[in-house]
Amino acid sequence: MSDFQVNILGCGSATPSPLRNTSAQVIDYRRRLMMIDCGEGAQSAMRRMGLQFSRLTHIFISHMHGDHCLGLPGLLSTLALHGKEGTITVVLPESGLRIMKEITDYFCREPQLEIIFQPVGGNGGIVADLPSMSVEAFPLYHRIETYGYIFREKPKQRHLKGDMVNFYNVPVAMRPLLKEGADFVTEDGRTIENRLLTTDPDPSRSYAYCSDTMFDERVAKAVNGVDLLYHEATYGHSLVSNAHERGHSTALEAARIASLANAGNLMIGHYSKRYTDVTPLVREAQTVFPKVIAAHDGLKIDLEKL
Amino acid sequence: MSDFQVNILGCGSATPSPLRNTSAQVIDYRRRLMMIDCGEGAQSAMRRMGLQFSRLTHIFISHMHGDHCLGLPGLLSTLALHGKEGTITVVLPESGLRIMKEITDYFCREPQLEIIFQPVGGNGGIVADLPSMSVEAFPLYHRIETYGYIFREKPKQRHLKGDMVNFYNVPVAMRPLLKEGADFVTEDGRTIENRLLTTDPDPSRSYAYCSDTMFDERVAKAVNGVDLLYHEATYGHSLVSNAHERGHSTALEAARIASLANAGNLMIGHYSKRYTDVTPLVREAQTVFPKVIAAHDGLKIDLEKL
Numbered sequence: 001m002s003d004f005q006v007n008i009l010g011c012g013s014a015t016p017s018p019l020r021n022t023s024a025q026v027i028d029y030r031r032r033l034m035m036i037d038c039g040e041g042a043q044s045a046m047r048r049m050g051l052q053f054s055r056l057t058h059i060f061i062s063h064m065h066g067d068h069c070l071g072l073p074g075l076l077s078t079l080a081l082h083g084k085e086g087t088i089t090v091v092l093p094e095s096g097l098r099i100m101k102e103i104t105d106y107f108c109r110e111p112q113l114e115i116i117f118q119p120v121g122g123n124g125g126i127v128a129d130l131p132s133m134s135v136e137a138f139p140l141y142h143r144i145e146t147y148g149y150i151f152r153e154k155p156k157q158r159h160l161k162g163d164m165v166n167f168y169n170v171p172v173a174m175r176p177l178l179k180e181g182a183d184f185v186t187e188d189g190r191t192i193e194n195r196l197l198t199t200d201p202d203p204s205r206s207y208a209y210c211s212d213t214m215f216d217e218r219v220a221k222a223v224n225g226v227d228l229l230y231h232e233a234t235y236g237h238s239l240v241s242n243a244h245e246r247g248h249s250t251a252l253e254a255a256r257i258a259s260l261a262n263a264g265n266l267m268i269g270h271y272s273k274r275y276t277d278v279t280p281l282v283r284e285a286q287t288v289f290p291k292v293i294a295a296h297d298g299l300k301i302d303l304e305k306l
Numbered sequence: 307m308s309d310f311q312v313n314i315l316g317c318g319s320a321t322p323s324p325l326r327n328t329s330a331q332v333i334d335y336r337r338r339l340m341m342i343d344c345g346e347g348a349q350s351a352m353r354r355m356g357l358q359f360s361r362l363t364h365i366f367i368s369h370m371h372g373d374h375c376l377g378l379p380g381l382l383s384t385l386a387l388h389g390k391e392g393t394i395t396v397v398l399p400e401s402g403l404r405i406m407k408e409i410t411d412y413f414c415r416e417p418q419l420e421i422i423f424q425p426v427g428g429n430g431g432i433v434a435d436l437p438s439m440s441v442e443a444f445p446l447y448h449r450i451e452t453y454g455y456i457f458r459e460k461p462k463q464r465h466l467k468g469d470m471v472n473f474y475n476v477p478v479a480m481r482p483l484l485k486e487g488a489d490f491v492t493e494d495g496r497t498i499e500n501r502l503l504t505t506d507p508d509p510s511r512s513y514a515y516c517s518d519t520m521f522d523e524r525v526a527k528a529v530n531g532v533d534l535l536y537h538e539a540t541y542g543h544s545l546v547s548n549a550h551e552r553g554h555s556t557a558l559e560a561a562r563i564a565s566l567a568n569a570g571n572l573m574i575g576h577y578s579k580r581y582t583d584v585t586p587l588v589r590e591a592q593t594v595f596p597k598v599i600a601a602h603d604g605l606k607i608d609l610e611k612l
Contacts, residue, residue: 014387015349015380015383015384015387015388016349016350016380016384017353018350018353018354040346040347040349040350040377040380041346041347041350043321043322043346044322044324044346044347047323047324048324064412064413065413066379066380066383066413066414067383070379070380070383070413071346071380073372073376074321074322074346074372074376074377077321077372077373077376078321078322081320081321082321099408099409099412102405102408103405103409106370106405107370107371107372107376108372
C-alpha cells in the first residue's frame, strides 16, 4: 500500500440512499487518517472500508449542512466509547462552532478523548501543519459559509547516489544535508554540487476537496496544479439553472474548473439522487477535461498510481 | 399484512457495528408509523425495510444517550427535504428537550414540516391518544432519565351476528351501538341482551419497549399483561455485575421481568458487541420464561400472529 490514499465513504447529496451515503471521505496518509466531511453513517462506512478509528487524527468539515456533518456527534461518541485516547482535531467553519460544541458537550462526555475544535473563517489558510503534509482551507461558494481543503505533501528528500557518495567519502553525518539539497565540500576544499550526489525526490502529491460549491473561477485559482481534484457535480448541465439556484455545480462546470486549474485528474461526486447511473455525467465532463473519475461509495484511490 | 407490526431497525448497544445498528424500532399500525428510539442510521434502515417516511407521525425517544437518539437530526432533516408536510411529534425526556430543539432549529429549517416536541417527565403517562391506540410512557431505571413506552390497542368493536340482527330487525342506525356493547330494545319494548346479537371483539394487542434499564420489579408492574415485551438484555448473567454497574440487564433478568409481568412473549435485544451469536442469551432467558424471540436488525414481528 502506498502513502497517500483517498477513501470515498459517501458521495451522495442531500440525504442517504441505498445507493449512496451522504458526504464523507478519509485521507489515509502514512498511517494517519484524516476525514473530510462526516455525513450520517460515516462511522459505519469507515468500518466497512477497514479504516481504524484509532488512526483518525483530524476531521475537516466543509460546511454545516446536515448531509456534511450530522455523522460527527455519533462518530466522536464512538471514538470515545472505543477508548480512543489523546486528541482529535475538528476543523470547521466558524459559524458551526457553537452548535457543534454544544452537541459534543452533551453527547460525548468520555474524559479520555479531548476534542479540539479549530474554527476556520475569512479566506481560510493553513489549518493543519503535519510532519510531511499541510492542509489548507479556502473559500467555496455555496448557500452558506463553506470551505474546500487541499492536502499537500511537503517536498520530499532527494535520493543519494550510493556510488557517488562513496566515491567522495561523504561522512554519514553529512548525508541528511545532501538529501535536503546541500552541496558537499571535500576535505581539500572542493565543492561537489548536490546534483552530482543525488537524484530528484519523489514528486509531492496533492488532493483538493471542493464540495459544495457553485462554479467559480476563484476555486480553480485556489486548487491550481493539484494532482487530483474532487469537485462536486450535483447535476448534469441540462439542469444548470437548478445548480445555480441551489449553490451547486454541473459536471461540465466541474470539468471547467479542473481544466482552468490544470489539475492532473478530476473526480466528480455529490450526485443528485436522480442519477443512479453517472456515466452521462462523466461523459459530459470529459468533453472539457479528459481524465475524469466517478466517485462511488467504497472507492479507494491511490494518489501515487494516478 | 395485519394491523400491528414491530420492525427492528437496530438492536445493538453503544455504537453501530457491521452486524447491528444502534437502537431504533418502528411500529406499523394501520398505515401509521411510529418510531421508538432513533440511533444513527435509523433513516437508512427504514428505507431498507420499505417503511415510507410519509407515514411516520410520531417518534418516541427513551433517553438521551447517543445510540438512542443521534439519528434524529438526520431523519428529521430528510423528512423535511423529502417534502413531508404537516407535523411530526417527537416525544422525549424533558432533560433532552433543550438540546434537541437547538439541533433541529439549526439543521431542520424547511418550513413545511412542523416538528412538535412533547416532553415526558415524572412518572410518564399517556403521551399519545390516537384513534385506535394509546401510547403510555413509564419510568425505566438507567444511568439517566429514561422512559419505556407501551403501545396499546384500544378495545375493538364487537362483531354483529348477521342472522340475529336480521331476526330482530335491528335498524341500520342502531348497529354501531350494538358493536359498542349496547343492548337492543325491540319496538314492543323487549330488551335483547347484547351477547345474543354480537360476538366478542378481536383481542386488543399491546407492545412494551424497555431499553435501557436495570432489572427493576416496577418495570414488570408497568408492563403487566402485554402481549409482547421488548426488554434489553445487554449481557448474559455471568456478567451481571457489568450490567448493574452500567445500568443494564442480563438476559435472565429480562426473562424474570417477562415472567413477573405475565407477558405473552419476550423479545430480547440491545446486545453487547461481544455477542455475535445470541443463542446463549436466548437459552438463558428460556430457563425462566419460555417464549423468547431474539431481535435482529431487519426483523418484522406481527403482533396478531404471535
